Amino acid sequence: MSTRSPIRVAVTGAAGTIGYSMLFRIASGAMLGADVPVRLSLLEIPQALRAAEGVAMELADSAFPLLDGVDITDDPRLAFEGASVALLVGARPRAAGMERKDLLEVNGAIFGPQGRAINDVAADDVRIAVVGNPANTNAAIARAHAPDVPASRFTALTRLDHNRALAQLAIRAGAPVGRVRNVTIWGNHSATQYPDIFHADVAGAPGAELARDEAWLTEQFIPTVAQRGSAIIEARGTSSAASAANATIDHVRDWVLGTPEGTWTSVALPSPGSYGVPEGLVSSFPVVSRGGEWELVEGLEHGELSRRRIAASVAELEEERAAVEALGLLPG
Numbered sequence: 001m002s003t004r005s006p007i008r009v010a011v012t013g014a015a016g017t018i019g020y021s022m023l024f025r026i027a028s029g030a031m032l033g034a035d036v037p038v039r040l041s042l043l044e045i046p047q048a049l050r051a052a053e054g055v056a057m058e059l060a061d062s063a064f065p066l067l068d069g070v071d072i073t074d075d076p077r078l079a080f081e082g083a084s085v086a087l088l089v090g091a092r093p094r095a096a097g098m099e100r101k102d103l104l105e106v107n108g109a110i111f112g113p114q115g116r117a118i119n120d121v122a123a124d125d126v127r128i129a130v131v132g133n134p135a136n137t138n139a140a141i142a143r144a145h146a147p148d149v150p151a152s153r154f155t156a157l158t159r160l161d162h163n164r165a166l167a168q169l170a171i172r173a174g175a176p177v178g179r180v181r182n183v184t185i186w187g188n189h190s191a192t193q194y195p196d197i198f199h200a201d202v203a204g205a206p207g208a209e210l211a212r213d214e215a216w217l218t219e220q221f222i223p224t225v226a227q228r229g230s231a232i233i234e235a236r237g238t239s240s241a242a243s244a245a246n247a248t249i250d251h252v253r254d255w256v257l258g259t260p261e262g263t264w265t266s267v268a269l270p271s272p273g274s275y276g277v278p279e280g281l282v283s284s285f286p287v288v289s290r291g292g293e294w295e296l297v298e299g300l301e302h303g304e305l306s307r308r309r310i311a312a313s314v315a316e317l318e319e320e321r322a323a324v325e326a327l328g329l330l331p332g
């Protein structure tokens with residue numbers, strides 16, 4: 001049995017599909033480490049509290065040695081009290097034919113009050129990962145309501161896109177996915193995202209070499225990665241869940257425990273102004289994690305195609321920011 005104090009992990013939308021795929025792995029130690037006890041705090045809307053109780057019963061029945069306990073509430077201020085990790089999943093998923101930004105108004109309203117509650121009651125070391133769509137802009141909304149929390153603690157998930165890009169490159173190279181590294185997702189978690197292979201290592205070959213086949217790059221690889229969420233909705237009838245839960249666990253694990261040497265990953269975070277992305281816009285970048293902090297990989301050079309695609313996704317993020325301002329979702 002571990003003698004460490006439990007880490008409090010808050011999960012919103014805990015009775016939803018992603019929540020169900022995620023909680024058992026968090027409780028098993030897959031996210032924070034095999035010797036780190038966790039206390040789970042489940043936030044749900046009142047109508048879903050009974051379902052959350054059912055999930056808590058199953059968590060108990062799993063007899064996880066690292067699980068210190070489970071609390072359930074519909075009050076964000078109770079849910080985030082003392083939380084060191086806050087996974088903001090609870091939001092409506094899109095249906096077929098919708099873009100993620102069609103969810104801005106309905107979901108955006110969730111993230112201001114949650115940001116405020118995190119600001120007021122979470123632990124000093126709180127790390128936030130926003131999964132609910134449109135994830136980048138929801139993270140920006142939450143962050144804007146949490147002036148006392150360092151901006152760098154607010155992130156949005158682009159790890160799922162990153163993992164999708166690794167998988168597609170492995171298929172292309174006929175190599176195991178473990179031999180592909182250093183792709184980057186730039187911009188928004190949306191159809192405009194730019195999965196960049198120019199600096200990747202694909203089973204020992206430079207990604208730039210694969211990119212010479214521009215027809216494959218622009219007509220197959222990029223759209224396959226960027227449209228994968230829609231392809232899954234079309235095939236499953238509902239949006240990705242287990243792979244999203246898995247990516248969230250990868251995101252937090254790397255943030256807390258560090259990225260493997262020589263490898264970077266992709267995270268959407270408030271831009272410090274790097275790579276021409278306006279300061280504060282929550283945009284995806286290449287990052288490594290050291291000592292529990294994300295550090296941007298600086299100095300990557302971009303050709304014309306990359307510059308154009310990053311600019312297009314950043315322009316979409318600016319439009320989303322203008323839309324949430326117009327909806328009154330940012331503090332005055």
Ligand SMILES: NC(=O)c1ccc[n+]([C@@H]2O[C@H](COP(=O)([O-])OP(=O)(O)OC[C@H]3O[C@@H](n4cnc5c(N)ncnc54)[C@H](O)[C@@H]3O)[C@@H](O)[C@H]2O)c1
Nearest residue numbers: 013015016017018044048090091092093131132133160244
């Ligand atoms: N960023 C990504 O890579 C990624 C990947 C997959 C899905 N998503 C998004 O994640 C979100 C959740 O997806 P899902 O499949 O779990 O949906 P779901 O409908 O199965 O579950 C959502 C849950 O959130 C709860 N909820 C709604 N409003 C809430 C609030 N204010 N506070 C707490 N809980 C609330 C609902 O009651 C429900 O149980 C969606 O917005 C989806 O689009 C993002």
Ligand SMILES: O=C(O)C[C@H](O)C(=O)O
Nearest residue numbers: 094133228229230239240
């Ligand atoms: O595509 C969606 O709406 C769900 C999620 O963002 C995904 O990328 O699978």
